[in-house]
Amino acid sequence: MKIEMKASGDSGLILVFGDSISMETNNRIRLAAAEIEALGIEGIIELVPAYCTILVVYDPLKIGFEELRKRLEFLEESTGDVSTLAEKRKKCVLPVCYGGHNGHDLENVASHKGLTIQEVVEIHSDANYVVYMIGFTPGFPYLGGMDERIATPRLLSPREKIPAGSVGIAGSQTGVYPMQSPGGWQIIGRTPIRIFDPERENPALLSAGMVVKFKPVDEKEYLEIEKLIDEGIYEFEILDEGGEACEENQN
Amino acid sequence: MNSKFLMRGERPVKKIRIENPGLLTTIQDLGRYGFQKYGVSVSGAMDSYSMQLANMLVGNSPGEAVLECTLAGPAIEFLDECVFSVAGADMRPLLSGKRVPNHGSFKAAKGDVLRLQTAESGMRAYVSFAGGIAVKPVMGSKSTYLKAGFGGFEGRKLKKGDCLEIGDSDFEFESCYVPEADACFCGAKEKIRVVLGPEKEMFSDEGIRTFLESGFELSNQCDRMGYRLDGPAVMHSDGADILSGGITLGAVQVPGHGHPIIMMADRQTTGGYSKIANVITVDIDRLAQMRPGEKIRFEEVDPVAAQELLKRRQKKLDEIERGIRQGKMAYGSPKEYSVRLGGKNYEVSVREAIGE
Numbered sequence: 001m002k003i004e005m006k007a008s009g010d011s012g013l014i015l016v017f018g019d020s021i022s023m024e025t026n027n028r029i030r031l032a033a034a035e036i037e038a039l040g041i042e043g044i045i046e047l048v049p050a051y052c053t054i055l056v057v058y059d060p061l062k063i064g065f066e067e068l069r070k071r072l073e074f075l076e077e078s079t080g081d082v083s084t085l086a087e088k089r090k091k092c093v094l095p096v097c098y099g100g101h102n103g104h105d106l107e108n109v110a111s112h113k114g115l116t117i118q119e120v121v122e123i124h125s126d127a128n129y130v131v132y133m134i135g136f137t138p139g140f141p142y143l144g145g146m147d148e149r150i151a152t153p154r155l156l157s158p159r160e161k162i163p164a165g166s167v168g169i170a171g172s173q174t175g176v177y178p179m180q181s182p183g184g185w186q187i188i189g190r191t192p193i194r195i196f197d198p199e200r201e202n203p204a205l206l207s208a209g210m211v212v213k214f215k216p217v218d219e220k221e222y223l224e225i226e227k228l229i230d231e232g233i234y235e236f237e238i239l240d241e242g243g244e245a246c247e248e249n250q251n
Numbered sequence: 252m253n254s255k256f257l258m259r260g261e262r263p264v265k266k267i268r269i270e271n272p273g274l275l276t277t278i279q280d281l282g283r284y285g286f287q288k289y290g291v292s293v294s295g296a297m298d299s300y301s302m303q304l305a306n307m308l309v310g311n312s313p314g315e316a317v318l319e320c321t322l323a324g325p326a327i328e329f330l331d332e333c334v335f336s337v338a339g340a341d342m343r344p345l346l347s348g349k350r351v352p353n354h355g356s357f358k359a360a361k362g363d364v365l366r367l368q369t370a371e372s373g374m375r376a377y378v379s380f381a382g383g384i385a386v387k388p389v390m391g392s393k394s395t396y397l398k399a400g401f402g403g404f405e406g407r408k409l410k411k412g413d414c415l416e417i418g419d420s421d422f423e424f425e426s427c428y429v430p431e432a433d434a435c436f437c438g439a440k441e442k443i444r445v446v447l448g449p450e451k452e453m454f455s456d457e458g459i460r461t462f463l464e465s466g467f468e469l470s471n472q473c474d475r476m477g478y479r480l481d482g483p484a485v486m487h488s489d490g491a492d493i494l495s496g497g498i499t500l501g502a503v504q505v506p507g508h509g510h511p512i513i514m515m516a517d518r519q520t521t522g523g524y525s526k527i528a529n530v531i532t533v534d535i536d537r538l539a540q541m542r543p544g545e546k547i548r549f550e551e552v553d554p555v556a557a558q559e560l561l562k563r564r565q566k567k568l569d570e571i572e573r574g575i576r577q578g579k580m581a582y583g584s585p586k587e588y589s590v591r592l593g594g595k596n597y598e599v600s601v602r603e604a605i606g607e
Contacts, residue, residue, distance in 0.1 A: 009529030048497030055497025135521030204289035
């Protein structure tokens with residue numbers, strides 16, 4: 001399969017795997033990233049996977065553009081059989097307390113779509129979301145696979161402060177705010193889990209290719225989990241089998 | 252929590268105190284790599300050439316953390332004796348009232364105050380301390396990541412009264428300097444060189460021409476994240492947006508309005524605007540020293556040529572470092588010359604004076 005390789009300045013090479021968001025492209029990117037990493041090519045500093053590209057950041061003092069391009073040509077021959085991936089999609093379960101002071105806009109979303117609050121929660125927490133990429137701010141996951149039945153436009157005027165852990169909807173996307181920031185998403189709930197914590201040994205909980213599932217919890221459970229996290233004894237719910245991820249809704 | 256990280260043995264802890272923080276003073280090293288896939292910006296010194304010179308002059312490894320000072324510099328009180336150096340923009344540094352030149356190393360006594368003034372030229376000055384700044388690395392780097400609020404000193408710019416610890420150094424002090432000609436790699440070259448792409452096909456031929464042949468001006472919206480340019484609109488052929496993807500240092504994004512943005516040290520890791528070109532690494536240093544209102548023109552080079560330039564820059568840095576370590580660049584160390592006057596040979600020894 002044809003892969004386009006482009007120079008991104010003198011220290012970056014972009015691999016282009018397609019031009020639309022799809023599970024197939026995402027699978028090819030996961031596979032290619034694993035294959036490149038397995039080669040351990042001297043001079044590659046890091047890989048930044050995205051919707052349909054991988055940015056290869058490299059040190060030109062160690063490997064030149066043409067040499068790196070040649071070393072990566074094997075990817076075109078690669079069969080793209082995802083079943084050979086050593087690392088299956090991992091699934092991260094995030095407990096979410098929906099509505100109330102944790103999710104001011106849950107009613108908005110329900111009334112916008114003519115659903116009950118309960119229906120919105122069920123639809124949102126029923127799906128398996130694929131992390132297509134992390135970007136924008138540290139740990140922010142671009143999730144695919146939200147049900148169009150709960151798609152709701154952004155707020156007309158963004159809020160100045162959205163607390164860390166807030167779960168929101170913007171158009172047909174859903175996501176979690178890793179840190180407090182301004183934002184215009186419809187906030188429907190909040191997770192006590194810190195999906196990004198610079199002080200933790202592994203600062204980012206999520207990475208591209210993982211699956212995220214939201215699990216409704218009540219206020220009491222939320223506080224209990226928060227307490228365990230503060231004490232440093234909470235165990236993240238990360239399953240080895242990602243299960244059936246939802247295909248991206250075409251929109 | 253920052254304390255005692257670099258401290259070993261019985262040596263006393265050295266400290267400096269910020270008497271006046273200046274406009275924007277942060278701790279930076281060469282940046283935080285390896286975490287862009289988690290959305291963590293690289294950060295690091297904007298002018299990494301000057302930053303490395305400052306470190307070499309005090310015997311540090313080139314990538315040690317320094318203070319990056321912006322336009323109006325800080326005043327720093329030395330609570331202990333310490334060797335320091337200033338490189339980059341000329342902020343006319345004064346050590347307890349006495350002028351000390353850039354690109355030299357000097358020893359401050361306990362109680363001395365180093366005052367950096369408003370930059371006469373350039374935008375960013377780097378202050379290094381022998382032993383480095385002893386803050387705890389976060390994800391492998393001491394760089395301050397302002398937007399996310401971590402790294403450096405409490406994840407923020409320095410303010411009055413902040414006390415920083417200085418690490419141990421076995422640097423045997425000898426006042427060194429780097430000659431003016433080596434103080435920057437490219438000198439006063441007029442054009443900023445770029446590699447075209449990665450999305451140049453999204454621009455019309457006229458758009459590419461406008462970009463390469465017109466002059467632009469740095470707008471007032473220029474900071475560590477990016478530089479917005481004023482000038483003629485660079486036109487796309489069909490749409491400005493792409494699916495978000497990784498961004499390299501110096502990437503020139505062009506949103507739908509056609510006004511380019513150059514992505515700098517604190518850039519976000521991914522972006523959805525098409526990129527017409529990418530500033531080459533060796534010219535980022537010069538860009539880092541430019542001010543709002545300055546004119547800028549671009550010139551195309553291929554990636555291989557850009558990489559050759561980067562190798563030359565590294566070779567020069569290595570030579571300077573070697574020179575400093577071998578004592579060849581010490582102030583006051585005599586230089587020997589043979590002179591022939593009136594048919595006779597003379598051996599003369601010349602010693603450069605410190606300061607002005």
